[in-house]
Amino acid sequence: MDLRVNGTIWVSPIKPYSKVCLLDLESGRRGFGFNLMSNCDFEKSHKWQCCCAAVFAQRDMTPVDEEKSSTPGVEPSRTTDNFQETKSTIFHRDLSLLPKPLSAADLSSLDNGIKVRVAYQGLPGAYSEAAALKAYPKCETVPCDQFEDAFKAVELWLVDKAVLPIENSLGGSIHRNYDLLLRHRLHIVGEVQLAVNHCLLGLPGAKKNELKRVSSHPQALAQCEMMLSKLGVVRVSAEDTAGAAQMVALSGMRDTGAIASARAAEIYGLDILADKIQDEKDNITHFLILAREPIIPGTDRPYKTSIVFSLEEGPGVLFKALAVFALREINLSKIDSRPLKNRPLRVVDDSNKGSAKYFDYIFYVDLEASMAEPRVQYALGHLQEFARFLRVLGCYPMESAL
Numbered sequence: 551m552d553l554r555v556n557g558t559i560w561v562s563p564i565k566p567y568s569k570v571c572l573l574d575l576e577s578g579r580r581g582f583g584f585n586l587m588s589n590c591d592f593e594k595s596h597k598w599q600c601c602c603a604a605v606f607a608q609r610d611m612t613p614v615d616e617e618k619s620s621t622p623g624v625e626p627s628r629t630t631d632n633f634q635e636t637k638s639t640i641f642h643r644d645l646s647l648l649p650k651p652l653s654a655a656d657l658s659s660l661d662n663g664i665k666v667r668v669a670y671q672g673l674p675g676a677y678s679e680a681a682a683l684k685a686y687p688k689c690e691t692v693p694c695d696q697f698e699d700a701f702k703a704v705e706l707w708l709v710d711k712a713v714l715p716i717e718n719s720l721g722g723s724i725h726r727n728y729d730l731l732l733r734h735r736l737h738i739v740g741e742v743q744l745a746v747n748h749c750l751l752g753l754p755g756a757k758k759n760e761l762k763r764v765s766s767h768p769q770a771l772a773q774c775e776m777m778l779s780k781l782g783v784v785r786v787s788a789e790d791t792a793g794a795a796q797m798v799a800l801s802g803m804r805d806t807g808a809i810a811s812a813r814a815a816e817i818y819g820l821d822i823l824a825d826k827i828q829d830e831k832d833n834i835t836h837f838l839i840l841a842r843e844p845i846i847p848g849t850d851r852p853y854k855t856s857i858v859f860s861l862e863e864g865p866g867v868l869f870k871a872l873a874v875f876a877l878r879e880i881n882l883s884k885i886d887s888r889p890l891k892n893r894p895l896r897v898v899d900d901s902n903k904g905s906a907k908y909f910d911y912i913f914y915v916d917l918e919a920s921m922a923e924p925r926v927q928y929a930l931g932h933l934q935e936f937a938r939f940l941r942v943l944g945c946y947p948m949e950s951a952l
């Protein structure tokens with residue numbers, strides 16, 4: 551006798567932040583505390599489709615016994631759209647197989663990266679791989695061609711997490727990932743700050759002054775602009791820094807160098823011709839950790855909440871939007887704007903002065919506070935009253951506190 555979930559899990563009553571614990575019968579792996587704010591459709595996952603489950607509402611920890619509570623032969627009502635209206639239909643037979651609640655030991659093993667598969671963009675030796683290993687030291691890293699492939703790998707349950715760069719202290723925001731955050735439905739569950747020390751790599755025996763071309767990721771080329779100008783070389787763009795190192799190793803060209811990490815030099819058998827070649831000694835890249843499920847926010851340590859919103863047109867609307875946080879003494883650690891892609895131009899027709907065309911913007915803001923704090927909930931409620939659109943991208947522990 552086992553507990554089986556056939557596709558969607560049905561429970562009643564569901565309260566926001568109720569927890570679902572899943573146990574994979576094949577691996578014995580215990581699943582996360584899923585957040586049931588929204589309808590959780592496990593059909594997307596082949597892996598979890600045939601696993602056993604118990605659903606615990608946060609308040610009463612009693613899984614519903616279908617055999618006792620439902621009328622034999624009567625199919626329970628199912629409404630995929632509304633979790634709260636569904637009848638309890640958890641398919642289980644053997645209570646001894648019920649998973650135990652997650653313990654601190656389970657959580658710390660996840661924190662250390664045991665069994666966690668983490669996607670990153672680039673090849674082994676890329677800085678993104680180093681960031682994934684900083685976040686989850688024992689994780690299995692999974693290289694992806696493009697940033698979007700890393701998003702998809704998480705969505706398709708090929709990996710558990712993705713670690714992606716979002717900002718660099720020299721180059722600024724990595725807009726592609728801001729755009730992908732909007733297009734996909736993943737949640738930010740953590741952040742990593744990585745010190746990036748670039749090296750100039752060449753074939754064994756190559757000399758720095760023999761180089762005619764240097765290849766790297768565009769961000770890395772931009773971060774080493776001063777040295778590249780001094781060398782007077784042609785810049786060649788690559789998908790990632792490790793990819794550039796691999797290309798130099800495979801090409802066998804002594805006059806082509808790569809900007810990449812010391813680890814990439816080791817992996818691809820290249821010489822380090824110069825190190826710490828970035829324009830500023832302290833070169834930090836900020837990475838986000840993305841997952842399918844949000845984490846349950848707490849107040850036990852400093853948290854960050856990342857949001858994105860757009861506003862109606864009008865005088866002082868952005869001021870008003872930022873005031874909802876200032877009034878509640880919520881510190882903002884970052885604000886960024888991007889043109890609204892699907893509706894970039896707004897024509898304002900003022901009959902006396904002719905028509906004007908403006909870009910419409912979306913704003914990305916990081917709050918230094920947790921969603922678990924009432925002041926944040928009130929501030930977001932307030933913002934929602936006049937924002938055209940508002941989404942919480944994630945609430946996660948600040949890295950300094952990890």
Ligand SMILES: O=C(O)C(=O)C[C@]1(C(=O)O)C=C[C@@H](O)C=C1
Nearest residue numbers: 676677678715767769790791835
């Ligand atoms: O090419 C890599 O190694 C990456 O991990 C990408 C990336 C980036 O996109 O900013 C990450 C860190 C450095 O800032 C340079 C490049």
